[in-house]
Amino acid sequence: MGESGMGDSGLTVRRARDGDRSQVIELCRASLGWRVGDPNEEFFAWKHDENPFGASPVWLAVAPDGSLAGLRALMRWRFSTPTGPISAVR
Numbered sequence: 001m002g003e004s005g006m007g008d009s010g011l012t013v014r015r016a017r018d019g020d021r022s023q024v025i026e027l028c029r030a031s032l033g034w035r036v037g038d039p040n041e042e043f044f045a046w047k048h049d050e051n052p053f054g055a056s057p058v059w060l061a062v063a064p065d066g067s068l069a070g071l072r073a074l075m076r077w078r079f080s081t082p083t084g085p086i087s088a089v090r
Contacts, residue, residue: 011069016058020068024058027068053078057089 016024025041034040048056053076061070074089 010064011061013059013061016060016071020058020060023068024060024071027071047075048073051076053087 025044028034028040028044029036032040048058056073056075058071058073060068063069077088077090079086079088
């Protein structure tokens with residue numbers, strides 16, 4: 001899936017790329033109250049990059065000036081059922 005416009009807001013929604021990581025961390029820091037010096041970047045990497053079920057797809061809302069207005073990381077999960085595993089994100 002490519003980029004998608006958000007109506008009159010001027011925002012564009014797209015998948016995160018490798019070069020977006022510093023902006024993603026800064027947005028998380030600002031919105032989640034992360035403090036400099038806490039292991040938040042390591043926790044984010046462990047949770048969303050090193051997940052045993054696969055890396056989390058991350059979607060960004062990007063303002064016309066290139067700044068991030070929001071993000072959504074969808075953590076991968078795998079559930080065991082009697083008929084076999086089911087993969088999901090949440």
